[in-house]
Amino acid sequence: MKICSLKLQDHLSNIVMVPVCLCVIKVSVPVSEVVGVEEGRVEILPHKSVEDTDKDFTVFYVKRCRSGGTYGLLWRLGRTQFSCPSRVLKDQWITNLRTSVKTHSPRRPNRLLVFINPFGGKKKGRKIYHSLVAPLFELAGISSHVIVTERANQARDHLLKKDLIGFDGVVCVGGDGMFSEILHGLIGRAQQEAGICENDPSVTLQPSSLHIGIIPAGSTDCVCYATVGVIDPVTSALHIVVGDSQPLDVCAVHQASAPLRYSVSLLGYGFYGDVLAESEKHRWMGPLRYDFSGTMVYLCNRSYAGIVQYIPADPVLSSPRDRTRCLSGCSVCSRRTSFVRLVCLFASPLTFPDEWVSVEGRFRCVSLTCMSCACPRSPLGLSPSAHLADGTGDLILVWDTNPLGFLKYLYRHTSAQDQFDLPFVEVHRVKAVQFLIFQCLFTVIHLQIYLFLNTFI
Ligand SMILES: Nc1ncnc2c1ncn2[C@@H]1O[C@H](COP(=O)(O)OP(=O)(O)OP(=O)(O)O)[C@@H](O)[C@H]1O
Numbered sequence: 001m002k003i004c005s006l007k008l009q010d011h012l013s014n015i016v017m018v019p020v021c022l023c024v025i026k027v028s029v030p031v032s033e034v035v036g037v038e039e040g041r042v043e044i045l046p047h048k049s050v051e052d053t054d055k056d057f058t059v060f061y062v063k064r065c066r067s068g069g070t071y072g073l074l075w076r077l078g079r080t081q082f083s084c085p086s087r088v089l090k091d092q093w094i095t096n097l098r099t100s101v102k103t104h105s106p107r108r109p110n111r112l113l114v115f116i117n118p119f120g121g122k123k124k125g126r127k128i129y130h131s132l133v134a135p136l137f138e139l140a141g142i143s144s145h146v147i148v149t150e151r152a153n154q155a156r157d158h159l160l161k162k163d164l165i166g167f168d169g170v171v172c173v174g175g176d177g178m179f180s181e182i183l184h185g186l187i188g189r190a191q192q193e194a195g196i197c198e199n200d201p202s203v204t205l206q207p208s209s210l211h212i213g214i215i216p217a218g219s220t221d222c223v224c225y226a227t228v229g230v231i232d233p234v235t236s237a238l239h240i241v242v243g244d245s246q247p248l249d250v251c252a253v254h255q256a257s258a259p260l261r262y263s264v265s266l267l268g269y270g271f272y273g274d275v276l277a278e279s280e281k282h283r284w285m286g287p288l289r290y291d292f293s294g295t296m297v298y299l300c301n302r303s304y305a306g307i308v309q310y311i312p313a314d315p316v317l318s319s320p321r322d323r324t325r326c327l328s329g330c331s332v333c334s335r336r337t338s339f340v341r342l343v344c345l346f347a348s349p350l351t352f353p354d355e356w357v358s359v360e361g362r363f364r365c366v367s368l369t370c371m372s373c374a375c376p377r378s379p380l381g382l383s384p385s386a387h388l389a390d391g392t393g394d395l396i397l398v399w400d401t402n403p404l405g406f407l408k409y410l411y412r413h414t415s416a417q418d419q420f421d422l423p424f425v426e427v428h429r430v431k432a433v434q435f436l437i438f439q440c441l442f443t444v445i446h447l448q449i450y451l452f453l454n455t456f457i
Protein backbone atom coordinates (compact mmCIF):
# COMPACT_ATOMS: atom_id res chain seq x y z
CA MET A 1 0.00 0.00 0.00
CA LYS A 2 1.25 3.45 -0.85
CA ILE A 3 0.72 6.15 1.80
CA CYS A 4 1.54 9.67 0.74
CA SER A 5 1.58 13.22 1.91
CA LEU A 6 -0.29 15.65 -0.26
CA LYS A 7 -0.05 19.33 -1.03
CA LEU A 8 -2.50 21.49 -2.92
CA GLN A 9 -0.35 24.02 -4.74
CA ASP A 10 -1.12 27.73 -4.28
CA HIS A 11 -2.90 28.23 -7.57
CA LEU A 12 -4.77 24.97 -7.00
CA SER A 13 -4.22 23.77 -10.52
CA ASN A 14 -2.10 20.82 -9.45
CA ILE A 15 -1.98 18.50 -6.53
CA VAL A 16 1.41 17.16 -5.64
CA MET A 17 1.54 13.77 -3.99
CA VAL A 18 4.69 12.85 -2.12
CA PRO A 19 5.19 9.39 -0.67
CA VAL A 20 6.08 9.36 3.01
CA CYS A 21 8.77 6.75 2.38
CA LEU A 22 12.20 8.14 1.63
CA CYS A 23 12.59 7.05 -1.98
CA VAL A 24 10.71 10.11 -3.16
CA ILE A 25 8.61 9.74 -6.30
CA LYS A 26 6.69 12.96 -6.63
CA VAL A 27 3.44 12.68 -8.55
CA SER A 28 1.95 15.92 -9.82
CA VAL A 29 -1.59 15.77 -11.10
CA PRO A 30 -3.61 18.66 -12.53
CA VAL A 31 -6.76 19.05 -10.46
CA SER A 32 -8.70 18.96 -13.73
CA GLU A 33 -7.50 15.37 -14.14
CA VAL A 34 -8.62 14.14 -10.74
CA VAL A 35 -11.40 11.66 -11.45
CA GLY A 36 -12.74 11.32 -7.91
CA VAL A 37 -11.92 11.23 -4.20
CA GLU A 38 -13.25 8.44 -2.00
CA GLU A 39 -13.20 7.80 1.74
CA GLY A 40 -11.13 4.83 2.90
CA ARG A 41 -8.84 2.60 0.88
CA VAL A 42 -10.69 2.03 -2.33
CA GLU A 43 -10.13 0.12 -5.60
CA ILE A 44 -12.42 0.74 -8.57
CA LEU A 45 -11.07 -1.29 -11.50
CA PRO A 46 -11.09 -4.16 -12.28
CA HIS A 47 -13.45 -4.65 -9.29
CA LYS A 48 -14.65 -2.29 -6.64
CA SER A 49 -13.38 -2.93 -3.11
CA VAL A 50 -13.59 -0.61 -0.10
CA GLU A 51 -11.68 -0.88 3.13
CA ASP A 52 -13.37 1.66 5.38
CA THR A 53 -10.83 3.29 7.60
CA ASP A 54 -11.31 6.45 9.66
CA LYS A 55 -8.29 8.41 8.57
CA ASP A 56 -7.64 7.32 4.99
CA PHE A 57 -8.84 8.53 1.65
CA THR A 58 -8.04 7.62 -1.96
CA VAL A 59 -7.50 9.99 -4.86
CA PHE A 60 -8.15 8.72 -8.41
CA TYR A 61 -6.67 10.50 -11.37
CA VAL A 62 -5.78 10.12 -15.04
CA LYS A 63 -2.54 8.28 -15.71
CA ARG A 64 -1.09 8.18 -19.23
CA CYS A 65 0.61 5.09 -20.65
CA ARG A 66 2.23 4.23 -23.96
CA SER A 67 -0.10 2.26 -26.16
CA GLY A 68 2.37 0.45 -28.42
CA GLY A 69 1.63 0.77 -32.11
CA THR A 70 -1.14 3.36 -31.98
CA TYR A 71 -0.56 7.09 -32.11
CA GLY A 72 -2.66 8.04 -29.08
CA LEU A 73 -1.93 7.45 -25.44
CA LEU A 74 -3.84 5.04 -23.27
CA TRP A 75 -5.42 6.63 -20.23
CA ARG A 76 -5.64 4.58 -17.08
CA LEU A 77 -7.12 5.19 -13.66
CA GLY A 78 -4.26 6.10 -11.32
CA ARG A 79 -4.87 5.87 -7.58
CA THR A 80 -3.02 6.98 -4.49
CA GLN A 81 -4.05 6.47 -0.87
CA PHE A 82 -3.50 9.03 1.87
CA SER A 83 -3.47 8.70 5.66
CA CYS A 84 -4.31 11.71 7.82
CA PRO A 85 -3.49 12.17 11.52
CA SER A 86 -7.17 12.69 12.30
CA ARG A 87 -10.60 12.02 10.89
CA VAL A 88 -11.41 15.75 10.88
CA LEU A 89 -8.40 16.51 8.71
CA LYS A 90 -9.32 13.69 6.33
CA ASP A 91 -12.85 15.11 5.94
CA GLN A 92 -11.40 18.56 5.23
CA TRP A 93 -9.12 17.17 2.55
CA ILE A 94 -11.93 15.30 0.86
CA THR A 95 -14.24 18.32 0.89
CA ASN A 96 -11.54 20.67 -0.39
CA LEU A 97 -10.40 18.33 -3.12
CA ARG A 98 -13.94 17.71 -4.37
CA THR A 99 -14.62 21.47 -4.40
CA SER A 100 -11.39 22.17 -6.27
CA VAL A 101 -12.20 19.56 -8.89
CA LYS A 102 -15.61 21.19 -9.47
CA THR A 103 -14.09 24.68 -9.68
CA HIS A 104 -11.29 23.69 -12.04
CA SER A 105 -13.34 21.53 -14.38
CA PRO A 106 -16.47 23.48 -15.26
CA ARG A 107 -16.89 21.51 -18.49
CA ARG A 108 -17.31 18.14 -16.82
CA PRO A 109 -20.64 16.50 -17.53
CA ASN A 110 -23.04 15.85 -14.63
CA ARG A 111 -25.75 13.91 -16.39
CA LEU A 112 -25.41 11.75 -19.49
CA LEU A 113 -27.77 9.89 -21.75
CA VAL A 114 -26.13 6.58 -22.69
CA PHE A 115 -27.16 4.41 -25.64
CA ILE A 116 -25.75 0.90 -25.80
CA ASN A 117 -25.95 -1.10 -29.01
CA PRO A 118 -25.89 -4.71 -27.74
CA PHE A 119 -25.27 -6.03 -31.26
CA GLY A 120 -22.36 -3.82 -32.33
CA GLY A 121 -18.93 -5.37 -33.08
CA LYS A 122 -18.37 -8.48 -30.99
CA LYS A 123 -21.65 -7.87 -29.11
CA LYS A 124 -19.84 -6.78 -25.97
CA GLY A 125 -21.31 -3.26 -25.62
CA ARG A 126 -23.28 -4.02 -22.45
CA LYS A 127 -20.36 -5.72 -20.75
CA ILE A 128 -17.91 -2.98 -21.75
CA TYR A 129 -20.20 -0.29 -20.37
CA HIS A 130 -21.11 -1.96 -17.09
CA SER A 131 -17.68 -3.34 -16.20
CA LEU A 132 -15.34 -0.57 -17.43
CA VAL A 133 -17.27 2.65 -17.93
CA ALA A 134 -20.12 2.81 -15.40
CA PRO A 135 -17.73 2.48 -12.40
CA LEU A 136 -15.73 5.48 -13.67
CA PHE A 137 -18.85 7.59 -14.20
CA GLU A 138 -20.04 6.68 -10.70
CA LEU A 139 -16.66 7.56 -9.20
CA ALA A 140 -16.78 10.94 -10.94
CA GLY A 141 -20.30 11.63 -9.67
CA ILE A 142 -21.84 11.50 -13.15
CA SER A 143 -25.38 10.21 -13.24
CA SER A 144 -26.37 8.35 -16.37
CA HIS A 145 -29.63 7.27 -17.93
CA VAL A 146 -28.85 4.09 -19.84
CA ILE A 147 -30.87 2.80 -22.80
CA VAL A 148 -29.95 -0.55 -24.34
CA THR A 149 -31.33 -0.34 -27.86
CA GLU A 150 -33.77 -2.96 -29.10
CA ARG A 151 -33.76 -1.97 -32.76
CA ALA A 152 -31.80 0.05 -35.28
CA ASN A 153 -32.56 3.80 -35.22
CA GLN A 154 -34.06 3.70 -31.73
CA ALA A 155 -31.35 6.06 -30.45
CA ARG A 156 -31.90 8.44 -33.38
CA ASP A 157 -35.68 8.50 -32.85
CA HIS A 158 -35.27 9.04 -29.12
CA LEU A 159 -32.99 12.02 -29.72
CA LEU A 160 -35.40 13.46 -32.27
CA LYS A 161 -38.50 13.18 -30.12
CA LYS A 162 -37.88 12.81 -26.39
CA ASP A 163 -37.18 15.35 -23.68
CA LEU A 164 -33.42 15.95 -23.44
CA ILE A 165 -33.50 18.65 -20.78
CA GLY A 166 -30.95 18.16 -18.02
CA PHE A 167 -28.51 16.10 -20.07
CA ASP A 168 -25.01 17.45 -20.71
CA GLY A 169 -24.21 14.94 -23.40
CA VAL A 170 -25.01 11.71 -25.16
CA VAL A 171 -22.76 8.66 -24.94
CA CYS A 172 -22.65 6.13 -27.75
CA VAL A 173 -21.55 2.62 -26.78
CA GLY A 174 -21.08 1.00 -30.17
CA GLY A 175 -19.33 1.51 -33.48
CA ASP A 176 -19.40 4.03 -36.31
CA GLY A 177 -22.93 3.05 -37.37
CA MET A 178 -24.26 3.70 -33.89
CA PHE A 179 -22.35 6.98 -33.73
CA SER A 180 -23.93 7.97 -37.03
CA GLU A 181 -27.42 7.30 -35.61
CA ILE A 182 -26.70 9.59 -32.69
CA LEU A 183 -25.20 12.23 -34.95
CA HIS A 184 -28.33 12.23 -37.11
CA GLY A 185 -30.60 12.37 -34.05
CA LEU A 186 -28.79 15.31 -32.48
CA ILE A 187 -28.33 17.32 -35.67
CA GLY A 188 -31.96 16.70 -36.66
CA ARG A 189 -33.12 17.78 -33.22
CA ALA A 190 -31.03 20.96 -33.34
CA GLN A 191 -32.58 21.92 -36.70
CA GLN A 192 -36.11 21.17 -35.45
CA GLU A 193 -35.58 23.40 -32.44
CA ALA A 194 -34.09 26.18 -34.54
CA GLY A 195 -36.91 25.90 -37.09
CA ILE A 196 -34.45 25.10 -39.88
CA CYS A 197 -35.40 23.02 -42.91
CA GLU A 198 -32.79 20.29 -43.46
CA ASN A 199 -33.96 19.85 -47.06
CA ASP A 200 -32.54 23.18 -48.10
CA PRO A 201 -28.84 22.77 -48.96
CA SER A 202 -28.32 26.53 -48.86
CA VAL A 203 -29.39 26.94 -45.24
CA THR A 204 -26.91 27.39 -42.38
CA LEU A 205 -27.32 24.35 -40.16
CA GLN A 206 -27.16 24.65 -36.38
CA PRO A 207 -24.85 22.51 -34.26
CA SER A 208 -26.27 20.56 -31.34
CA SER A 209 -25.57 21.92 -27.88
CA LEU A 210 -25.11 18.36 -26.60
CA HIS A 211 -21.67 16.79 -26.93
CA ILE A 212 -21.28 13.19 -28.04
CA GLY A 213 -19.02 10.76 -26.22
CA ILE A 214 -17.95 7.52 -27.90
CA ILE A 215 -17.21 4.33 -26.02
CA PRO A 216 -15.78 2.07 -28.73
CA ALA A 217 -17.67 -1.22 -28.98
CA GLY A 218 -18.08 -1.66 -32.73
CA SER A 219 -16.19 -3.38 -35.54
CA THR A 220 -14.12 -0.50 -36.93
CA ASP A 221 -14.54 2.39 -34.47
CA CYS A 222 -12.93 4.72 -36.98
CA VAL A 223 -14.31 7.96 -35.46
CA CYS A 224 -12.97 6.99 -32.06
CA TYR A 225 -9.57 5.93 -33.40
CA ALA A 226 -9.09 8.98 -35.62
CA THR A 227 -9.90 11.36 -32.77
CA VAL A 228 -8.58 9.70 -29.60
CA GLY A 229 -5.77 7.78 -31.29
CA VAL A 230 -6.58 4.51 -29.52
CA ILE A 231 -9.55 2.21 -29.31
CA ASP A 232 -9.92 1.72 -25.62
CA PRO A 233 -13.13 2.10 -23.58
CA VAL A 234 -11.34 3.20 -20.38
CA THR A 235 -9.39 5.91 -22.21
CA SER A 236 -12.57 7.20 -23.83
CA ALA A 237 -14.52 7.09 -20.56
CA LEU A 238 -11.81 9.13 -18.81
CA HIS A 239 -11.84 11.73 -21.58
CA ILE A 240 -15.59 12.05 -21.09
CA VAL A 241 -15.23 12.29 -17.30
CA VAL A 242 -12.75 15.16 -17.41
CA GLY A 243 -14.88 17.01 -19.99
CA ASP A 244 -12.42 16.96 -22.91
CA SER A 245 -13.92 17.95 -26.18
CA GLN A 246 -12.93 18.06 -29.80
CA PRO A 247 -14.82 19.89 -32.54
CA LEU A 248 -15.45 17.88 -35.70
CA ASP A 249 -16.50 18.89 -39.19
CA VAL A 250 -19.74 17.35 -40.33
CA CYS A 251 -20.66 16.93 -43.98
CA ALA A 252 -24.27 17.25 -45.00
CA VAL A 253 -24.95 15.24 -48.14
CA HIS A 254 -27.84 16.16 -50.38
CA GLN A 255 -29.22 14.34 -53.35
CA ALA A 256 -30.76 17.07 -55.48
CA SER A 257 -32.45 19.02 -52.67
CA ALA A 258 -33.29 16.10 -50.37
CA PRO A 259 -30.89 15.55 -47.47
CA LEU A 260 -29.35 12.08 -47.65
CA ARG A 261 -27.22 11.94 -44.55
CA TYR A 262 -24.55 13.53 -42.38
CA SER A 263 -21.05 12.21 -42.02
CA VAL A 264 -17.92 13.02 -40.03
CA SER A 265 -15.69 10.35 -41.54
CA LEU A 266 -15.85 8.75 -44.98
CA LEU A 267 -18.31 9.31 -47.80
CA GLY A 268 -17.48 6.70 -50.38
CA TYR A 269 -18.89 6.15 -53.84
CA GLY A 270 -17.67 3.17 -55.84
CA PHE A 271 -15.44 0.65 -54.08
CA TYR A 272 -15.91 1.79 -50.47
CA GLY A 273 -19.63 2.39 -50.86
CA ASP A 274 -20.02 -1.06 -52.37
CA VAL A 275 -18.00 -2.70 -49.57
CA LEU A 276 -20.18 -1.07 -46.91
CA ALA A 277 -23.39 -2.00 -48.70
CA GLU A 278 -22.18 -5.58 -49.20
CA SER A 279 -20.96 -5.91 -45.60
CA GLU A 280 -24.43 -5.07 -44.26
CA LYS A 281 -25.65 -8.33 -45.87
CA HIS A 282 -23.09 -10.32 -43.85
CA ARG A 283 -23.46 -8.66 -40.45
CA TRP A 284 -23.61 -12.12 -38.81
CA MET A 285 -19.88 -12.50 -39.56
CA GLY A 286 -19.02 -9.70 -37.13
CA PRO A 287 -15.93 -7.60 -37.89
CA LEU A 288 -14.76 -10.22 -40.44
CA ARG A 289 -17.55 -9.09 -42.77
CA TYR A 290 -15.44 -6.18 -43.99
CA ASP A 291 -12.60 -8.48 -45.19
CA PHE A 292 -15.06 -10.80 -46.86
CA SER A 293 -17.04 -8.01 -48.54
CA GLY A 294 -13.84 -6.19 -49.56
CA THR A 295 -12.64 -9.31 -51.35
CA MET A 296 -16.00 -9.89 -53.05
CA VAL A 297 -16.28 -6.29 -54.28
CA TYR A 298 -12.65 -6.25 -55.42
CA LEU A 299 -13.25 -9.38 -57.50
CA CYS A 300 -16.20 -7.67 -59.23
CA ASN A 301 -13.68 -5.19 -60.64
CA ARG A 302 -16.20 -2.37 -61.12
CA SER A 303 -15.67 1.23 -62.12
CA TYR A 304 -18.15 4.11 -62.45
CA ALA A 305 -18.46 6.92 -64.96
CA GLY A 306 -19.28 10.31 -63.54
CA ILE A 307 -18.55 14.00 -63.22
CA VAL A 308 -16.98 15.30 -60.05
CA GLN A 309 -16.96 19.00 -59.19
CA TYR A 310 -15.28 20.53 -56.20
CA ILE A 311 -14.39 23.87 -54.65
CA PRO A 312 -10.70 23.76 -53.68
CA ALA A 313 -9.74 24.89 -50.19
CA ASP A 314 -7.07 27.55 -49.70
CA PRO A 315 -3.75 25.75 -50.50
CA VAL A 316 -1.80 28.23 -48.36
CA LEU A 317 -3.49 26.99 -45.19
CA SER A 318 -2.89 23.26 -45.61
CA SER A 319 -2.58 20.45 -48.11
CA PRO A 320 -3.57 16.78 -48.02
CA ARG A 321 0.06 15.82 -48.70
CA ASP A 322 1.79 18.05 -46.16
CA ARG A 323 2.45 15.05 -43.88
CA THR A 324 0.88 16.69 -40.84
CA ARG A 325 -1.27 14.76 -38.36
CA CYS A 326 -4.25 16.66 -37.03
CA LEU A 327 -4.53 16.35 -33.28
CA SER A 328 -6.41 18.16 -30.57
CA GLY A 329 -5.15 21.77 -30.46
CA CYS A 330 -4.13 21.65 -34.16
CA SER A 331 -3.08 25.11 -35.38
CA VAL A 332 -4.87 24.77 -38.73
CA CYS A 333 -8.19 23.86 -37.10
CA SER A 334 -7.88 26.57 -34.44
CA ARG A 335 -7.73 29.24 -37.18
CA ARG A 336 -11.40 28.68 -37.78
CA THR A 337 -13.26 31.50 -36.22
CA SER A 338 -16.88 30.47 -36.35
CA PHE A 339 -18.41 27.49 -34.64
CA VAL A 340 -20.76 26.75 -37.51
CA ARG A 341 -20.02 27.63 -41.06
CA LEU A 342 -21.76 26.68 -44.20
CA VAL A 343 -18.93 26.20 -46.61
CA CYS A 344 -20.86 25.79 -49.79
CA LEU A 345 -23.96 27.66 -50.73
CA PHE A 346 -25.32 25.45 -53.40
CA ALA A 347 -27.10 27.49 -56.03
CA SER A 348 -28.84 25.15 -58.42
CA PRO A 349 -27.97 21.78 -59.91
CA LEU A 350 -25.69 21.74 -62.93
CA THR A 351 -24.62 25.36 -62.73
CA PHE A 352 -20.88 25.61 -62.44
CA PRO A 353 -19.67 28.97 -61.21
CA ASP A 354 -15.96 29.74 -61.70
CA GLU A 355 -15.08 28.48 -58.26
CA TRP A 356 -15.97 24.89 -59.11
CA VAL A 357 -13.36 22.64 -60.71
CA SER A 358 -14.84 19.88 -62.82
CA VAL A 359 -13.40 16.48 -63.79
CA GLU A 360 -15.05 13.74 -65.78
CA GLY A 361 -14.17 10.09 -66.36
CA ARG A 362 -14.37 6.55 -64.99
CA PHE A 363 -13.49 6.07 -61.34
CA ARG A 364 -12.79 3.06 -59.17
CA CYS A 365 -13.85 5.15 -56.24
CA VAL A 366 -14.64 8.71 -55.30
CA SER A 367 -14.15 9.33 -51.58
CA LEU A 368 -14.50 12.35 -49.34
CA THR A 369 -12.85 12.11 -45.93
CA CYS A 370 -13.57 14.66 -43.20
CA MET A 371 -10.89 13.12 -40.97
CA SER A 372 -7.98 10.78 -41.54
CA CYS A 373 -10.31 7.75 -41.22
CA ALA A 374 -7.51 5.93 -39.44
CA CYS A 375 -8.44 2.65 -37.82
CA PRO A 376 -6.46 -0.39 -36.66
CA ARG A 377 -6.62 -1.88 -40.18
CA SER A 378 -5.34 1.35 -41.70
CA PRO A 379 -3.28 3.04 -38.98
CA LEU A 380 -2.63 6.21 -40.99
CA GLY A 381 -6.06 6.27 -42.60
CA LEU A 382 -7.38 7.01 -46.05
CA SER A 383 -6.09 10.56 -45.90
CA PRO A 384 -3.44 10.75 -43.18
CA SER A 385 -3.20 14.55 -43.14
CA ALA A 386 -6.92 15.35 -43.17
CA HIS A 387 -8.05 17.78 -40.47
CA LEU A 388 -10.71 17.16 -37.86
CA ALA A 389 -12.24 20.60 -37.77
CA ASP A 390 -10.91 23.00 -40.39
CA GLY A 391 -14.05 23.13 -42.53
CA THR A 392 -12.53 21.09 -45.34
CA GLY A 393 -12.51 17.51 -46.54
CA ASP A 394 -10.09 15.54 -48.70
CA LEU A 395 -11.48 14.41 -52.04
CA ILE A 396 -9.73 11.25 -53.23
CA LEU A 397 -10.26 10.32 -56.87
CA VAL A 398 -9.09 6.88 -57.89
CA TRP A 399 -9.35 6.65 -61.65
CA ASP A 400 -10.14 3.39 -63.36
CA THR A 401 -7.04 1.20 -63.48
CA ASN A 402 -6.05 -2.44 -63.80
CA PRO A 403 -6.91 -4.75 -60.87
CA LEU A 404 -3.28 -5.07 -59.78
CA GLY A 405 -2.81 -1.31 -59.67
CA PHE A 406 -5.96 -0.91 -57.59
CA LEU A 407 -4.80 -3.66 -55.23
CA LYS A 408 -1.55 -1.76 -54.78
CA TYR A 409 -3.56 1.33 -53.80
CA LEU A 410 -5.65 -0.65 -51.30
CA TYR A 411 -2.57 -2.32 -49.85
CA ARG A 412 -0.95 1.05 -49.21
CA HIS A 413 -3.75 1.86 -46.73
CA THR A 414 -2.31 -0.75 -44.44
CA SER A 415 1.28 0.51 -44.61
CA ALA A 416 3.13 3.80 -44.23
CA GLN A 417 3.69 4.10 -48.01
CA ASP A 418 2.26 7.20 -49.69
CA GLN A 419 -1.08 6.03 -51.09
CA PHE A 420 -1.41 9.17 -53.21
CA ASP A 421 1.89 8.56 -55.00
CA LEU A 422 0.27 6.51 -57.75
CA PRO A 423 -0.44 7.73 -61.31
CA PHE A 424 -4.17 6.96 -61.12
CA VAL A 425 -4.80 8.62 -57.74
CA GLU A 426 -5.53 12.32 -57.09
CA VAL A 427 -6.23 14.05 -53.81
CA HIS A 428 -7.62 17.56 -53.33
CA ARG A 429 -8.44 19.49 -50.19
CA VAL A 430 -11.93 20.82 -50.81
CA LYS A 431 -14.68 22.91 -49.28
CA ALA A 432 -17.52 21.31 -51.22
CA VAL A 433 -18.08 18.50 -53.69
CA GLN A 434 -20.71 17.63 -56.25
CA PHE A 435 -20.82 14.25 -57.85
CA LEU A 436 -23.00 13.51 -60.80
CA ILE A 437 -23.57 9.90 -61.73
CA PHE A 438 -26.58 8.55 -63.60
CA GLN A 439 -28.28 11.91 -63.14
CA CYS A 440 -28.07 11.86 -59.33
CA LEU A 441 -26.46 14.95 -57.88
CA PHE A 442 -24.82 14.80 -54.48
CA THR A 443 -23.76 17.97 -52.75
CA VAL A 444 -21.69 18.10 -49.63
CA ILE A 445 -21.65 20.97 -47.16
CA HIS A 446 -20.20 21.35 -43.69
CA LEU A 447 -21.02 22.24 -40.15
CA GLN A 448 -19.32 21.40 -36.89
CA ILE A 449 -20.29 19.45 -33.83
CA TYR A 450 -18.40 18.87 -30.64
CA LEU A 451 -17.44 15.49 -29.28
CA PHE A 452 -16.45 14.75 -25.74
CA LEU A 453 -12.98 13.63 -26.57
CA ASN A 454 -9.36 13.85 -26.96
CA THR A 455 -6.34 15.48 -25.59
CA PHE A 456 -3.22 14.24 -27.27
CA ILE A 457 -0.40 14.87 -24.87
N1 LIG B 1 -30.70 -3.19 -30.94
C1 LIG B 1 -30.30 -3.13 -32.20
N2 LIG B 1 -30.57 -4.12 -33.07
C2 LIG B 1 -30.13 -4.08 -34.34
N3 LIG B 1 -29.40 -3.08 -34.87
C3 LIG B 1 -29.09 -2.06 -34.04
C4 LIG B 1 -29.50 -2.03 -32.69
N4 LIG B 1 -29.05 -0.89 -32.11
C5 LIG B 1 -28.36 -0.23 -33.08
N5 LIG B 1 -28.39 -0.93 -34.23
C6 LIG B 1 -27.76 -0.59 -35.53
O1 LIG B 1 -26.59 -1.40 -35.68
C7 LIG B 1 -25.74 -0.77 -36.65
C8 LIG B 1 -24.30 -1.14 -36.41
O2 LIG B 1 -23.92 -0.86 -35.12
P1 LIG B 1 -22.45 -0.42 -34.66
O3 LIG B 1 -21.95 0.68 -35.46
O4 LIG B 1 -22.58 -0.20 -33.19
O5 LIG B 1 -21.57 -1.73 -34.87
P2 LIG B 1 -20.66 -2.21 -36.07
O6 LIG B 1 -21.36 -2.00 -37.37
O7 LIG B 1 -20.24 -3.60 -35.74
O8 LIG B 1 -19.37 -1.29 -35.96
P3 LIG B 1 -18.74 -0.27 -37.05
O9 LIG B 1 -19.87 0.62 -37.48
O10 LIG B 1 -17.69 0.47 -36.27
O11 LIG B 1 -18.17 -1.10 -38.15
C9 LIG B 1 -26.01 0.69 -36.51
O12 LIG B 1 -26.23 1.21 -37.79
C10 LIG B 1 -27.24 0.82 -35.64
O13 LIG B 1 -28.23 1.61 -36.28
